Amino acid sequence: MNDSAIGIFDSGLGGLTAVKELVRVLPHENIIYFGDTARVPYGSRSKSTIIRYARQDADFLLSRGVKMIIAACGTVSSVATGLKDELPVPFTGVVVPTAEAAVRSTKNGRIGVIGTSATVNSGSYRQEILLRDSKIRVFQQDCPLFVSLVENGFISEKDDIVKLVVQRYLEKLKADGIDTLILGCTHFPIIARAISDYLGDGVTLINSGKETALYAAQLLKDRHLLTPCQSDGECRYFVSDTVEEFRRTAEIFLGRDVSTDVSHITL
Amino acid sequence: MNDSAIGIFDSGLGGLTAVKELVRVLPHENIIYFGDTARVPYGSRSKSTIIRYARQDADFLLSRGVKMIIAACGTVSSVATGLKDELPVPFTGVVVPTAEAAVRSTKNGRIGVIGTSATVNSGSYRQEILLRDSKIRVFQQDCPLFVSLVENGFISEKDDIVKLVVQRYLEKLKADGIDTLILGCTHFPIIARAISDYLGDGVTLINSGKETALYAAQLLKDRHLLTPCQSDGECRYFVSDTVEEFRRTAEIFLGRDVSTDVSHITL
Numbered sequence A, B: 001m002n003d004s005a006i007g008i009f010d011s012g013l014g015g016l017t018a019v020k021e022l023v024r025v026l027p028h029e030n031i032i033y034f035g036d037t038a039r040v041p042y043g044s045r046s047k048s049t050i051i052r053y054a055r056q057d058a059d060f061l062l063s064r065g066v067k068m069i070i071a072a073c074g075t076v077s078s079v080a081t082g083l084k085d086e087l088p089v090p091f092t093g094v095v096v097p098t099a100e101a102a103v104r105s106t107k108n109g110r111i112g113v114i115g116t117s118a119t120v121n122s123g124s125y126r127q128e129i130l131l132r133d134s135k136i137r138v139f140q141q142d143c144p145l146f147v148s149l150v151e152n153g154f155i156s157e158k159d160d161i162v163k164l165v166v167q168r169y170l171e172k173l174k175a176d177g178i179d180t181l182i183l184g185c186t187h188f189p190i191i192a193r194a195i196s197d198y199l200g201d202g203v204t205l206i207n208s209g210k211e212t213a214l215y216a217a218q219l220l221k222d223r224h225l226l227t228p229c230q231s232d233g234e235c236r237y238f239v240s241d242t243v244e245e246f247r248r249t250a251e252i253f254l255g256r257d258v259s260t261d262v263s264h265i266t267l
Helices: A016-025 A047-063 A074-079 A095-105 A117-122 A124-132 A144-151 A160-175 A188-199 A208-222 A243-254 B016-025 B047-063 B074-079 B095-105 B117-122 B124-132 B144-151 B160-175 B188-199 B208-222 B243-254
Strands: A006-010 A031-035 A068-071 A110-115 A137-142 A180-183 A204-207 A235-239 A262-264 B006-010 B031-035 B068-071 B110-115 B137-142 B180-183 B204-207 B235-239 B262-264
Touching (some): A006 A016, A047 A068, A047 A074, A068 A208, A074 A124, A117 A124, A144 A160, A144 A188, A144 B144, A180 A188, A204 A208, A235 A243, A243 A262, B006 B016, B006 B047, B016 B031, B016 B208, B074 B124, B095 B124, B095 B208, B137 B160, B144 B160, B160 B188, B188 B204, B235 B243
């Protein structure tokens, strides 16, 4: 079991930002990533549809014998909250690790949360933050257009379109005086610089992919499931749309070319 | 058979702009609309995935006994070109009617085409235009962010974000001196005013939904399939995601409330 891979899935390719962090934290582990690119985006879909898709994604990873499952998707983590209890292996979404990091980070007790509409409407981050410190004030904003900006290459902090959309979505949070902002969608780290430029140095951004990777590493350690292997782990990627589409955009999220390690599956 | 409904499908709700035109042109016909909202958008998906989805969409309409099928989706019409020959009822996509209208419209022989990446990469509009007049010059531009703008309510011609994205995508077409622009995606009529404001009065916009409705009416007339009924036709709507999602956004495209006539199906 300890030699089995860590399974990680997302509605699309945004979860690759979490894979990048996971490789950094746990370089010896094998990783199997599944991106449901034929059905992305989940963020605008209904709760019942999101839950059905999340179960199918997890089942695919289990069929590959993974020892742990990470839902690297703010939407799934927020909406399919019952998934943890259905699975025969340890599981984490991105919400709990990220909420914990935000609570540790804030000095003034004012935390902002941004994500897809489904994530924000679920109130999941707010709930996990308040569970840990009921005096914290949480300010939420859904930013659905951020996902499209990233996927269509509008990512530079110097791009007027990026700057304007960031301003439109975040001006209220800025006025609310937050000192910590949860990037509650795995796409958002790609435009972190534009977000940070607008909010200024006084606001700490919390990257859900990074916090989830650190959390998963601790979970595996606690359960004595870390691999004893000392060589570099391998990453395998699976997508439900064609691999060509993956090749075109994976590098945006992962920062390196992985075109040889990707396969197509049909759910 | 003449009393059967006209079937019309789209990857999502954009095709409702075509329903609106169809009702105007053929007020006595019954219409069954299917929006594959659980799998929208098609425009960024691979060719094989788009073809598979289109077949399933058409099969659903056939199961409801329709006398004709309209693919009110630029992507399906451009990519799943073999669908016409597979179906037992008359079929039209949006490409042929729209290309014909553009050829009739142009004075200077310079036509622009905008659509999703799949539509533009397929070259379908260019091909149908050149079949009709090989001397016309066709200038293409994919505008993937337009779909997200519309779906997230960024539609006012006075919105700086809308204006900037329109300018970014269309400045080359403007410089190319087109006098006719095909709106090759059913979402785009919603931001027609912003597009028109930027390009100026000298450029005629061709609405694919409107042209396809006119074309379908002629096709039914030629085949003696128009309903003899003289009362108002009925519209039924089916979606693959929840009806709540449909209720929230259908009015943007259709210009009226249709919340009582919608049902959910699972493909």
